[in-house]
Amino acid sequence: MRALGGERVEQAVADAVAVLRTATERDWEGPRAGRLEWSCRHTAEHIAGCLIAYAGQLAGRAQDAYVPFEMTLDDGTDNEDVLQVVETTGALLAAAVRTTPREVRAFHPYPFRSANREGFAAMGVAEVLLHTHDIAEGLGLRYEPPAELAKYVLSRIFPHVQPGPDHWRTLLWATSRDELPGRAPVTEWRWSNNLVLPADRLTLQGVTPAAAADLAAGGDGGFEWLGDRGPFEGTRQAAGMVLKAYRAGVHRPEFGLFVLVRREDGLAVGAMGFHGVPDEEDKAEIGYDLVEGARGHGYATEALRTLARWALARDDVRSLFATVDPDNAPSQAVLGRIGFTRVNQDLDEEGLLAYELPA
Structure with missing residues (x-):
């Protein structure tokens, strides 16, 4: 799975600026940007x-x-200059995404207080797409970005949103900007x-829908794997489960794959x-x-202890359940070390042992 963050930021900025540049001679201070309270000019500055x-x-x-700094524009900056600032700041974000190691995470409040380079790229693309839409609506311009940009955003930072046949319309609906047939209006997002x-x-x-799709299709999901065979088959099957739930609109990323x-x-x-x-x-x-x-290095025990502690601290989880092959002694030992106990006397319908860990 090739990292596309920098390219997508550049593509989004170039496409947006090309549309807005056709109206730089018009008044951007007076018209409101779509449904926002901001003017078109303020919204363009907000993108940058x-x-x-x-x-x-x-x-x-x-x-x-957040790093405590703000961007201010010089007095006399006209609309064309604002677009040059958007191009410049877009290039800076693209460069930061390309040069940041995959493991690095930085602060962002929603919802788990951090994001990696792919997350910041997707957020940047979202800002460009959505606010260019707002400005275009305020100025009466036609704007529809490439479908792959909307899909890029949805599959990385909107994992809870069921994808639709029209990625751009789905993104507009998910951000309270448009209606979508068959779905209730979104009021908060x-x-x-x-x-x-x-x-x-x-x-x-946590694995995003984009990474899950790549893993299920035989890719690396954007990770570098130990050894030369990539992930084990069970990981690919689990990724397929994530992808199925996402497409059905029932995926909750905190109960997905890690x-x-x-x-x-x-x-x-x-x-x-x-x-x-x-379940119920x-x-x-x-x-x-x-x-x-x-x-044989204790990684499964360490990871299961971490995930179990996190899950059982939640109000919506009272117990954890796992099944294991009766011949898989190492996996049974992992469950035992965490505190899981066997709950079936006989093998289940699939010939497996069942274990449970209560809160």
Whole structure:
């Protein structure tokens, strides 16, 4: 899965500026930008401000808050100059995305207080697409970005939104800007960067729908895997489950798939996650696997302890459930070390042992 963040930022900026440049001689201070309270001019400046802020977060590796700076424009800056600032700040964000290592995360409040380079790229593209739409609506211009840009945003920071046949219309609907046949109007919205859970030697990195699609299709999901075979087959099957839930509109990223990434070298050593959201009894089923070269080092135990502690601290999870092959003694030992106990006397319909861990 090739990293496309920098390219997508550049593409979004170039497409937006090309449209807005046809109206630089008009008044941007008077007209409101679409449904916003801001003027078209203020909204254009806001785009540039977001792009430079995201670049600053990545470049400065900010961890606890936004880097405390703001962008101001010189007196006498006209509309054409504002677009040049948008182009410049877009180039800075694209450069920051390209030069930031994959493992780096920086502060962003929604919803888990951090984002990686792909998340900041997607947020930057979203700012450009949505606010260019607002400005174009205020100025009476026709604007429709390439469909792949809207899909890029939806599949990375809108994992909870069911995709539709028209990615751009779906994004407008998801951000309260348009109606979508068959779906209720959206009155409140926020995008969602992937969840990352820290462990001692690992980080558990939430898989986005974009990464899940790549893993299910035989790709690497944007991760560098230990060994030369890539992820184990169970990881690809779990990614397929995430993709199926996303397409059905029932995916909740906190109950999705997590790739286990080793801190010492940034290599992915396996995956762990849920089979879906908790059931009517607030029970969530969990599964995991490791690549062959990572087995026997305690990684599964460490990751399961971290994920179980996080899940059972929630109000909507009362117990965790897992099944394992009766011949898989190492996996049974992992469950036992965490505190899971066997709950079936006989094998289930699929010939598996069942284990449960209550809150």
